[in-house]
Amino acid sequence: MDNSENKKTPIRNYGKFGLIEHITDKATPVNPGTYLGVGDDAAVIDAGERFILVSTDLLLEGIHFNLIYTPLKHLGYKAVIRAISDICAMNGIARQLLVALGISTRFTVEQIDELYEGVYLACKKYGVDLAGGDTTSSLTGLTIGVTAIGEAEKESLVKRDGAKPHDLICVTGNFGASYLGLQILERERKLFDKDRTFKPDLAGYEYIIERQLKPELPVQLSGQLKDMGITPTSMIDVSDGLASDLIHVCRLSGTGCRVFYDKIPIDSETRKAAEEFKLDPAIPALNGGEDYEILFTVPLEFAGKLKSIENVRMIGHMTSPEKGYFLVSNDGTEIELKAQGWEKG
C-alpha cells in the first residue's frame, strides 16, 4: 500500500476478516515460543510442558452493548464469557482473566461494583482467576478490554485449519436465540422511547433474552470428547454467526461445506420470535451471532460415538474446496452461505 499516493480505501471494502488478514499478513514470528500466532481463536505459546493460550477482546458501548437494557452485572458476566469462549474454541481450559476498563466520570463506584459482580460470578462459575485489573478514564463510552489466559495439553489443542473433506460438521447447543433476544429487547426499547410510561413485557422470551444478556459456554464438551476418545480435526467458537464462523474454518482448512437446513438446532422460543419478525428461523440461526456455541469437525468414523453426546448435533459435512459453501434445503435446493461483513463488529 503506497501512502504517498494518498489513497483512501474505505474499511468496508475489506470486510472484517479481510482487514484482519490484511494487517496481520506481515506477522512473521521470530520467537520459538510462538507456536501459533495470528489466525486462530487465541495465540498459542509453547511453554514447554504444555501450551498457554491467550486471547483478547474489546467490548465497546453502542457496538457490543446498550446500557439501556443491559444490566451492568450481566455485562460483566458476558465480557468474561466472550473472552474465555476463545480458549474453549481451541479445546483449552480457561484459567486466568485480565480486565481493563475505560470509564467516564458519569459512572459511580457502585456501578463499577455491579459490573465486577458479574465478572466475579462468571469467574467463579468457570473456575477462572481474575489476575489483573486496570482502569482508565474515558471521554466517551464504557470500554472493556478482556484478556483470557488458558492452557491445553499439547496433544489436545485443536486449531481452525485441520478440517478435511467428508469430515462431519458438529455443533453444541442451538442457534439464533441471542440474536432474537436482542431484537425483542430493541423492539421494547423503541416502544419505551416513544412512550416513557410503556412497561416492556418480556414474558415468553426469557430464554432468548437470557441467551443475549447472560450467555453460558459449553465447557463440558472438551471432557466429553476426551472421554469418547474423539479428537476433532478443527474447532471454532460461534460468535460472528454460524455461517461466518464455519466459512472461516473452511477457508483456513481449504474445504467447502454442506449444511442441512433441517439439522440446524433451533430452540422453540427462537422459532416463535423469528415468526413474529417474519423471518425464516434459519436466517438468525446462520447469521445472528453471539451464540457462544462450539463448532467442530470430526472424521466420519466418529458418527456413531457422537450420537451419544448430549447437546451435540451433526449439521453437515465438509467437501472439497471447489464445491463452495452451501445450505441444503429440505427439497435439496442449495443456497450459498455468506460471511458477515465489517458492520457486525
Next chain:
Amino acid sequence: MDNSENKKTPIRNYGKFGLIEHITDKATPVNPGTYLGVGDDAAVIDAGERFILVSTDLLLEGIHFNLIYTPLKHLGYKAVIRAISDICAMNGIARQLLVALGISTRFTVEQIDELYEGVYLACKKYGVDLAGGDTTSSLTGLTIGVTAIGEAEKESLVKRDGAKPHDLICVTGNFGASYLGLQILERERKLFDKDRTFKPDLAGYEYIIERQLKPELPVQLSGQLKDMGITPTSMIDVSDGLASDLIHVCRLSGTGCRVFYDKIPIDSETRKAAEEFKLDPAIPALNGGEDYEILFTVPLEFAGKLKSIENVRMIGHMTSPEKGYFLVSNDGTEIELKAQGWEKG
C-alpha cells in the same frame, strides 16, 4: 457496598489506584498456575519450567493520545512500548503481542496500515511477535487494546513488593521529558487552533517530543543486572509518574522513602522546556508520567557495582514505613511526595 441504598459514590473519591484495589480485592485465585494475580505490573502464570507474564492495556483517543499531533505510525509504536513495558517491569522478556482495535468508519485502510507500520517496527526492534489481531467497529474514537506476553526465569522474576528499608532506589534514563514534550505539542496546537496559517516550530524540542511520541524502553537493564549478579528486591515501570510509581512500590513493600532532589536525572532539554513553562524541573520529573523508565531497589551492598552500570542512577533510599514518602531538597528540607489521582488515566 449495598446497592439497595442507591449510593452514588463518585469514582474520584477513590483515585485510580484506590479503585483498582477496591474492585480487585475479592480476587482469590483458585488455580495453582496463578502464581501472581492482581497488584503487580503483569499477571504471572506458573508454566512449569518458567513463568509466563501477561499484561493488558487500553489506549483511548482523547485520553491517551490526540490524533491532531500524533502520527498513527508513532501511536502504533507507542502502544507496543506501553504494553511490553509492563513485562520489562518484572525483569521479564516480552515475546508476543496481541492488538485489538476499535475503529470508526472515518478511518481508511491506509491509516490502519500506518498504525500497524508502527506496531511492526516496535515489534521488530524489541524482538516481539505479533501473535493476534482483532478489529471491531467503534462509534466513538479510536480504541487500542494491547496485550503483551513475556517470560521470566523463575529465579529472575522481580515483583513490586520486595523492597526493604535502607534499599537503594535506582532508576534508568531520565524523567519529565515526555510530559514536557506533550506540553510543547499542546502549546503549538493551541496556537494553530487560533490561527490555521500558524506553522508550529518544534526545533530545539526534538528529544522531549520524541520521548512523548515515540518512547523507547531500557530493555538492556535486565541483562546488565544479571551480568553484575544483582537481583533487585523490587521493580516497576515508571508510567504514572516517578512519585506515584515509587509510592506504589513503598505501599506494597511496606516501606517509606527518601528521594534526593539533585539526584533525579533530568535532560537539559527537559530543564529548558520546564523553565519556559515556569516550572521547577523536578515537578514534571516526579509527576509527569509516561517516562517508560524502570525504577528498582537493591540492597545497599550493591552500591559500588551499580555505579558502573551505564544509564542507571541512584536517587534515594527506602526507609521504615512510618517515615513516609519525601523528597529531600538541596538544603535538607523535606517535601512530601504525592501519588497522582484518577484524572491521570
